[in-house]
Amino acid sequence: MSKAILYDATLCIDCKQCEAACAKQNNLPYDDKVAAEEVQSAHKFTVVLNKNDKYMRRLCMHCDEPACVSVCPVGALQKTALGPVTYDAHKCMGCRYCMAACPFGQPKYEWGSLNPKIQKCIMCPDRVAAGLPTACAEACPTGATKFGDRDALIQEARDRIRQNPNNYLPHIYGIEEVGGTSTLLLSSVAFEQFGLPSPKSLPSDPLPMYTYRVLSRIPDFVPLGGIFLGGVWWITHRREEVAAAEGAENDAKHNGGAR
Amino acid sequence: MKIKLTFWRVVFVVIMILGAWGTVVRFTQGLGAATNLSDQFPWGIWIGFDVLCGVMLAAGGFTLTAAVYILNIKRWHAIVRPTVLTAFLGYVLVCVALMFDLGRPYNIWHPLIMRNPHSVMFEVAYCVMLYTTVLALEFSQIVLEKFKLEKPLKFIRGALIPLVIVGVILSTLHQSSLGTLYLIMPTKLHPFWYSPLLPVFFFLSAIAVGLAMTIFESSISSKVFHRQLELPILQELGRVLYIVLWVYFVLRLEDLINRGEMHSIFVPGYEMYFFWLEIVLALIAPMILLSIRSIRNSPGGLYLSAVLVVLGFITNRLNVSITGIESWSGLHYVPKWTEYSITAAIIAVGFALFGLAVKYLPIFPEEKEHGTVAAHESATAPASVFVANAGN
CATH class of the missing domain: 3.30.70.20 (Alpha-Beta Plaits)
Incomplete structure (x- = not known):
């Protein structure tokens, strides 16, 4: 009571x-x-x-x-x-x-x-x-x-x-x-x-409701943010790897497989 | 070795003496003697400037590392180190400032074991603590390199991408949470600044100021340390800054319209003047400057825009933390000299540590593996960027 x-x-x-x-x-x-x-x-x-x-x-x-x-x-x-x-x-x-x-x-x-x-x-x-x-x-x-x-x-x-x-x-x-x-x-x-x-x-x-509306989203944000940023990193670096691999292939052709 | 007496060294010594005097007052007589704070006005410039603005000014760290390591914009790599240094020093100094402002600074570790997850302050405390650690690790590369400690260096380099990702998440959380701090005060904070979007505004302004501080700090460094300006990088940062300012501007306008405040921003009054000071400095003036191509591409124009953005958003955070609360408290808060002197001393220590770091550590390096990055990249990026970088 x-x-x-x-x-x-x-x-x-x-x-x-x-x-x-x-x-x-x-x-x-x-x-x-x-x-x-x-x-x-x-x-x-x-x-x-x-x-x-x-x-x-x-x-x-x-x-x-x-x-x-x-x-x-x-x-x-x-x-x-x-x-x-x-x-x-x-x-x-x-x-x-x-x-x-x-x-x-x-x-x-x-x-x-x-x-x-x-x-x-x-x-x-x-x-x-x-x-x-x-x-x-x-x-x-x-x-x-x-x-x-x-x-x-x-x-x-x-x-x-x-x-x-x-x-x-x-x-x-x-x-x-x-x-x-x-x-x-x-x-x-x-x-x-x-x-x-x-x-x-x-x-x-x-009043605590006003902050809770925002704070309660954090537990979702952390894993999603991590996956998102990791994904962006993977894509941007994958592009580079592909470009590098293609470049190496071209080099190999030009050099007659000397590599 | 003889120490030359230059103008700035004299200024530095005077600031440090006043700061030391203020520190003595603070820690022998308490907050009442050292500040003009009161029961009606419990937070002053040590929170409004040293903490809120300090964290914002250090936001370049997460912005730039995200751009370079996550988005893979390698041509910006040349300015990552000074920016991470600025961020690391910024966060360390924020923690120092907190030791002055907390009434019981020796209890600063309490959130480690006494947890209230419903508190925004608790979340900010954890994020700042963890992010300062992340910055220390990112920065440690430079120290390890200096002393040629290959093993730990290899370890840090291997962990760099996860570190950057964790840093970006932590920064997003606490930069926005500094705005969330004020969501609990709908009856206290003036409607010009109280908005459910405060966390979004704080986050966006942190990105804008992070970019602006990078431009500012690069411009100053090139003068002071006689380095060639990385102009092509700064021009690109300027363009991104321009876009971020537009996003912020549109959201802010929409927010004022939604909350029915559009008429009151034209009614003369104390808050109205500070509101317009902020809007003109942070948005209108730099957006006009950056919209003109010749200004946006000139070193002077970029520098001026960056300074305006920094000053404008400092005004914004002081408005949220001080101007916007004054009318509720019924008081006009003017900081005491000790509040100014300690703040000035903390800033001066920041500048001095930056200078020392540049002198003794490879902050602006011509490192070998970086050379290979440059060589690789020069195929796709304008060569001038790397010429500028190779300048030192």
């Missing part, structure tokens, strides 16, 4: 308890200075944004078919069956293709380090595996961030929109975007205001 986080911006009060709980869970410093930072970074995996007293939480979307996982050459990023997209720093070589590929700009980098890691929300995989909610969901005093089964949360989000259609945009961000995500968002104002890609700009196909 795949798990998910549902964030409902209309219930959020911008108390930043989720930020603090996240920092504690991941052994990151958290004080007033960090709390005031309005951007995600290698030391701040989630942030509550405030635009004219409308709120939005930003965190890794934990795509069902993540671009970051598909592009990582060494498999340092993995999508787990329960939902979290996790990271193994020991495998990472620091190519940053995950950062270039992520449509939500989520993986962040330790730019100042000589042994830099990718940093992002990993959806508390140990807690989730132990049947606990994520740290942020546990800390949320209003239920704006809720953890549970993805299907049940989608149903709940639909019910909330149906019961209070005036409070919400009629869209659950994360059901269809790039093939579905394990982070679901509800809002009363446009998601784009908070730096999220507009739902219209995102394809409903998972």
Whole structure:
């Protein structure tokens, strides 16, 4: 059963308890200075944004078919069956293709380090595996961030929109975007205001499909290419051999078989 | 022995000092201090130029070896060695550049044992690694010849055709895959450059630039090393280049029409200027030059066309990797001095190694068995080609 986080911006009060709980869970410093930072970074995996007293939480979307996982050459990023997209720093070589590929700009980098890691929300995989909610969901005093089964949360989000259609945009961000995500968002104002890609700009196909269409042809290409090139080589050199043999025959005739 | 102080030697030393300084910054303070990269803009000119353009500029290796050994165009043989040398140096330097750009360069070997076959980067890593090995083996002929090591030389010569075939396949794969790298970014890369045909464009432009670099490098070599120019070969390369540019041009146009971008390429804007800079440099200007017979056949005209093509496709790859991403990131990325200085130092090392190789190895040889090839071929090909080759 795949798990998910549902964030409902209309219930959020911008108390930043989720930020603090996240920092504690991941052994990151958290004080007033960090709390005031309005951007995600290698030391701040989630942030509550405030635009004219409308709120939005930003965190890794934990795509069902993540671009970051598909592009990582060494498999340092993995999508787990329960939902979290996790990271193994020991495998990472620091190519940053995950950062270039992520449509939500989520993986962040330790730019100042000589042994830099990718940093992002990993959806508390140990807690989730132990049947606990994520740290942020546990800390949320209003239920704006809720953890549970993805299907049940989608149903709940639909019910909330149906019961209070005036409070919400009629869209659950994360059901269809790039093939579905394990982070679901509800809002009363446009998601784009908070730096999220507009739902219209995102394809409903998972992004890894775009490369797979090309990559899947390679196993056929290699033997066919080899046979083709070998064939061309054989033909071009055979021609030469024939010409040489005919030349030798002619020579032989002219020289009266002296050869 | 006294070392003469020439202008270019002074330039070289200055570049190397700045490069060394940049290297110290990179490896003592990290990527943050050494680059203007950020979370919004994780790939800069070390990827956009050093890797994407570096691999493209080294594409002459597979283009020329395929023409000479597979298509059996023997009259081009005289320029294979300098081209393979250029390619080999190019790939080695790309690997060096990667050591700067990777955050954890000591883990560069990880793809050997940690495999993700769904990753284009994984495929590129394997192809580049294997193709650099192929180039090293192709190049080793020249070293073995120098030291008269007949046994291994015989072995390499025997394996040459399979090596060339493997090299062409690997090159086709990773040259196109550098374009495939960007297919995962349909929402990030500007529609002028994002296209399902990116792998095809990258492959075709690699062939065009491979040919153009061969013309460029032959022209420069003839001046610097006082050799006679292999003009008849370069004229033929120029004609092939002209055809490749036409194929690329038609495909690119068709792609823009299919994706409904034809109107937007005339709307003024940041991306629009860079788009036209690329199109004029890489396609329009050299295609006009090469279409005129007297220019196409003159050393100066060929040289100018080749330089335009090289600059044009460098612009193209920088557009794909940098210009086209800026609007999504909301940032204007300008490389830091360290990014320039390390890039310049890598290029300078390339030129210096090329010069050293030409000085100490038989790169432009009058080899005996080559003489027999020439004698055999002179029946069918214009003798002037071999006169030009015999010039040194």
